[in-house]
Amino acid sequence: QDTVFALQALAQYGYLTFSKKSLNTVKVNFMKSHSKTFRVNDKNRFLQQQASLPTIPGNYSVEVNGTGCVYLQTTLRYNIHLPKEVVGFSLSAQLANISCTSNFPPKFDLVLSTSHTGNHKVSNMAIIDVKMLSGFVPVRSSLEKV
Numbered sequence: 001q002d003t004v005f006a007l008q009a010l011a012q013y014g015y016l017t018f019s020k021k022s023l024n025t026v027k028v029n030f031m032k033s034h035s036k037t038f039r040v041n042d043k044n045r046f047l048q049q050q051a052s053l054p055t056i057p058g059n060y061s062v063e064v065n066g067t068g069c070v071y072l073q074t075t076l077r078y079n080i081h082l083p084k085e086v087v088g089f090s091l092s093a094q095l096a097n098i099s100c101t102s103n104f105p106p107k108f109d110l111v112l113s114t115s116h117t118g119n120h121k122v123s124n125m126a127i128i129d130v131k132m133l134s135g136f137v138p139v140r141s142s143l144e145k146v
Contacts, residue, residue: 022068029061088118
């Protein structure tokens with residue numbers, strides 16, 4: 001529900017603040033002497049403009065001048081493997097009922113088992129995204145069981 005309300009609020013905000021005559025300058029200051037300036041106008045307002053931050057951690061600031069609305073986002077991506085005792089979910093994938101014959105394509109059941117193992121009794125939301133191997137398709141009736 002909180003996601004729905006947030007999206008509705010953003011849509012309403014966009015509706016109320018929309019202007020066809022917008023012109024903004026966004027200046028990202030990397031360090032004392034380096035910066036990157038973006039110009040946002042009606043022609044490029046849907047274009048994603050980005051700059052990589054040279055050092056992490058670092059001190060950065062943003063200055064926005066103009067009229068209209070600008071969406072600014074920062075993203076930090078990293079990959080840290082948590083110790084096994086801290087992991088919040090367990091996931092195992094196994095094959096079952098494998099049949100391979102020369103006249104037919106191979107068939108097998110993909111059995112996924114997952115459970116919440118975190119410190120809290122419940123998790124807010126979890127999504128398991130299973131991608132099929134190239135050339136394989138799921139049996140439609142098995143999708144209905146999920």
